[in-house]
Amino acid sequence: MKKFDRNIYLSNMELHEAKKLFFDEIDKINKYVSTETIPTIDSMGRITTRAVFANSSSPHYNASAMDGICVKASSTYGADERNPVKLLLNEDFIYVDTGDPIMPPYDAVIMIEDVMEIDNNNVKIMKPAYPWQHIRPVGEDMVAGEMIIPSFKRIHPVDIGAMLCGQVLEVEVSKRPMVGLIPTGTEIVEPHDELSPGKIIESNSRVFENLVKEYGGISNRYPPVIDNMNLIEKAILRACDENDIVIINAGSSAGTEDYTSTIIKNIGKLLVHGIAIKPGKPTILGIVNDTPVIGIPGYPVSAFLSFEEFVKPLVHKFLSLKDKKKKLLKATLSKKIVSSLKHKEFVRMKIGKVEDKFIATPLNRGAGVTMSLVRADGILKIPQELEGIQGGKTVEVELLKDKNEIENTIVSIGSHDLILDILSNIISKTHNNIFLSSAHVGSLGGIMSMKRGEAHMAPIHLLDELTGTYNESYIKKYLKNKDMVLIKGIKRQQGFILQKNNPKNIKVFEDLLNKDLVFVNRQKGSGTRVLLDYNLKKLGLDSSLIRGYEREMTTHMNVASCVLSGSAHVGVGVKSVANTMNLDFIPIGLEDYDFLVPKKFIDTHMINNFISILKSQEFKDELENLGGYEMEDIQIVEV
């Protein structure tokens, strides 16, 4: 396919304008919410479309509130300890259980604990009853005609109980809209199909199905459609017949095989193609046969954000559900974010609470990085008119997680290692309500975060080129006035990560200068980079002669991935990663992988728990399992 077959220019409509255009158009065709009357017992989670009034009072008769006897109050007057009043069964009193109806001539209940039995037919009492004592009068709970719940309210379990008490057996609620989901793309396959390069498992519609469920709609996923204009058109027309809302994913961009906008233009009304948001720009909004149709972009993060922005309010509109106010949290931005004037940007944020301050750090901003959504604690929306936000500024983040969970999270910023995943998992398993979140910015990045007070902990492994020792000299240099401790005891094997069977026969640092080789590097400030540069310098090797020295990855895993996929022949990283990815490994040396912690945090509940996990047998077993580590006694060393 060629350039001229493509529609490469999308519009760049502002988000609020696109929403207004779309929802105004829907208002024209769909003015009335559909309602249905359903049994009260099946109404949990549904939204009332009119107020619910009690059909009957509750209790609907005068009921005994106690187990005991019911009496005529007037026949008990004058009773006291010295002059008990004697009462005759079926004449002066009858026995009642809680809930039994109280009928004339009886007008009071005496609890069983206050009744002394004389014989089978007679009892005595020591104090008088007052009229209506221990009787639940008709309507004590609710009175016929009283409102139980108002319109447009979500029905909770207790509401169902109350409606039944008021003899409301049916309730009018909004109909759940049916949302048709059409996955498209020649590249997508279903979960158990074979995967070859260029093919991917269709995952977006699986996220959508569950989001629709969360919103309160019914999802209706169609089988994937290949990139064929005719087939996609047929699928859309059918879906518009069978659903209240139709979603097409993907084909919303401007590639050779992106047909959606053209189809909607042909068979319906294309309202918007291209919105000034990032990710999510190539969103399509239209109407086909009076049905709202939304083209959602293909990148998973764009897909999620665009879906939340447009499909959620639309489903809520059908449900007559008020949009809840978003939960916002004020946090300090840990580093500068540059954004463009071309769009409003949605940045996934990791948030931690260090001392009294919430710190928000941007996660990977790539539209294809689903893990940025899995890891995100919130979304920062940067308005279009800002070119970015300075580090240190206070921002408002829309929360995706509980504030409570954020408050109980150990914030670790620093060097990457597989054991952080393992520690996070053991913490999740062992300790209620403590979590570990790790950001991977390299060892020096970790020390700088510590300096700015943005983390509880920084895993570091920085070699001092002069002394050949680890970490302490860096801390003394960068964190002069801070009382810090190192949690020491873990050593890990660093070395060359190589393709299986080492086809290029790499053995020593000198081999990296080989013109046939492509190397992949780590970022500046990472301990692994320091280790590499230290060795190159010691051997007098010129790094500019190494092909690929400029290509920087931020984790061991990404370095190993490059080697595995063939985009590099060699990189430097830890043995555990080479093991996990079944690659070859030649050791360079053993290094200290320490956890740097401000002294004031060392006795906190969270860090105490962390240390006890480092000392646990489970963690030792997991290290053993990974390979490439040596474990000594865990020690706390003041620096």
Added chain:
Amino acid sequence: MKKFDRNIYLSNMELHEAKKLFFDEIDKINKYVSTETIPTIDSMGRITTRAVFANSSSPHYNASAMDGICVKASSTYGADERNPVKLLLNEDFIYVDTGDPIMPPYDAVIMIEDVMEIDNNNVKIMKPAYPWQHIRPVGEDMVAGEMIIPSFKRIHPVDIGAMLCGQVLEVEVSKRPMVGLIPTGTEIVEPHDELSPGKIIESNSRVFENLVKEYGGISNRYPPVIDNMNLIEKAILRACDENDIVIINAGSSAGTEDYTSTIIKNIGKLLVHGIAIKPGKPTILGIVNDTPVIGIPGYPVSAFLSFEEFVKPLVHKFLSLKDKKKKLLKATLSKKIVSSLKHKEFVRMKIGKVEDKFIATPLNRGAGVTMSLVRADGILKIPQELEGIQGGKTVEVELLKDKNEIENTIVSIGSHDLILDILSNIISKTHNNIFLSSAHVGSLGGIMSMKRGEAHMAPIHLLDELTGTYNESYIKKYLKNKDMVLIKGIKRQQGFILQKNNPKNIKVFEDLLNKDLVFVNRQKGSGTRVLLDYNLKKLGLDSSLIRGYEREMTTHMNVASCVLSGSAHVGVGVKSVANTMNLDFIPIGLEDYDFLVPKKFIDTHMINNFISILKSQEFKDELENLGGYEMEDIQIVEV
């Protein structure tokens, strides 16, 4: 039945002790959580029982990140505006769409916007590409072996997407426990059965079914069992066979027909019968055939609270789900609560935010008042060792509703009228995120709340005995130093509420002294009581001669209920209530029903909305519909 057949003394074990005893016993018999492996696409909301690691990297091949052409970077070097580089199709470049795999010898992508087409086989470019530009390397999103989500995490939609990207097609999760629900009681009937006095619709198990769903379990309701020891025993044994947890409701107390504890003692292990909580004391905890069995009390509020206290953590235990920390809100207690040293008390609270202060007011504390749960914004737990809490103290309330909803609620405290339900419903319908909550404490109570700064608004109708005018003199007396306004314009008909066809032939106040008559009164401080006493005084009638003058109800509806159910022949109240309940009515007079508001609130968003609703046609129509009101122009009068 007689006293001696009853087991009237329950134990009074402290809550934490009862929980420990019960859960320790369950740990003995049920050490391991059951797990199951299910398709990832069906795993929404389930809880992982082990960490989920990526089976494959994502992307699993080097993928184009753009629509454009892929090239060998080396063949583009040197390109600039004046010296464009010409590239030949299938030799120097090929066209690619986003997501297409990039294979050797190509190692860079140029976006289509930067490509100029010369003819069908040739393009030119104006700037060089650097290696790996616009290529998503293998593992950019996640790397094989990387943890996607840890153990014991609830699976969200985005997690499903990420797992599919990592080619994780199945996931190990905890099994949902099956909770058997056995309603018992000869008095209960199913929703569409006939209701006679003494019969009630079984509602508790319908609340339980939905609570179990909310907790994450599967509910399994059995048909109701009558109060027959043998039948209940059979039902329990069968349910213990078929479920992970068994709930019996009710029969947990000490009435003649409360068999549960005896049965559990006979066929299993009775651990606890009677817990020091209110409501909820007669809860039973036991084990039958290695299945936890809980006897839940019958009063709906006791039932709900006991269920939340015991069944929720039990279901969560089966699910390996961490109990979330409760959401607490600090609020000022609006009035004294007296509690007993005999139990920990759970008080349902209404919360409002007036200016910057959250104010918490206890709702009806009756164990049978389901509406107290429907209306509650939170629960205040008063420890056993406290005899009560003084008004004005700061308390921590466990929230049942969103703080946001509480913050956007108009707090009305004062006189009761049916129109408050109507206003609440119209507000709910018309205005996003504004709510109206009404507490009914009478007109004078409303003025006192205003004095203490606990409400935004007080509906009042207080007749000045001297002048015959309404409200203003009371405000001047009790709210001397406060700037207040009255929202005026609604007048309502007060009068005698009488049995249908007025069998006792009541016509004037003098008739109330008739010995054959039973009257029902309103509480002191209510405007209706003031109106009654004013008339009695004016006519020189002795109130002590009126039978039932001491029996006080707090709303018009409750007065009318007493008349309807025959426990009184006459009361004083508004015409709309008599109409709604189909009772007779003889007018006494028309009174001003005004809304008292501090002047500083009158221009707030919330009160503005309230006033616009008072002026709306919808409200006028509803008043017309109810009958008994006269509407004038709505006016704001400074007092």
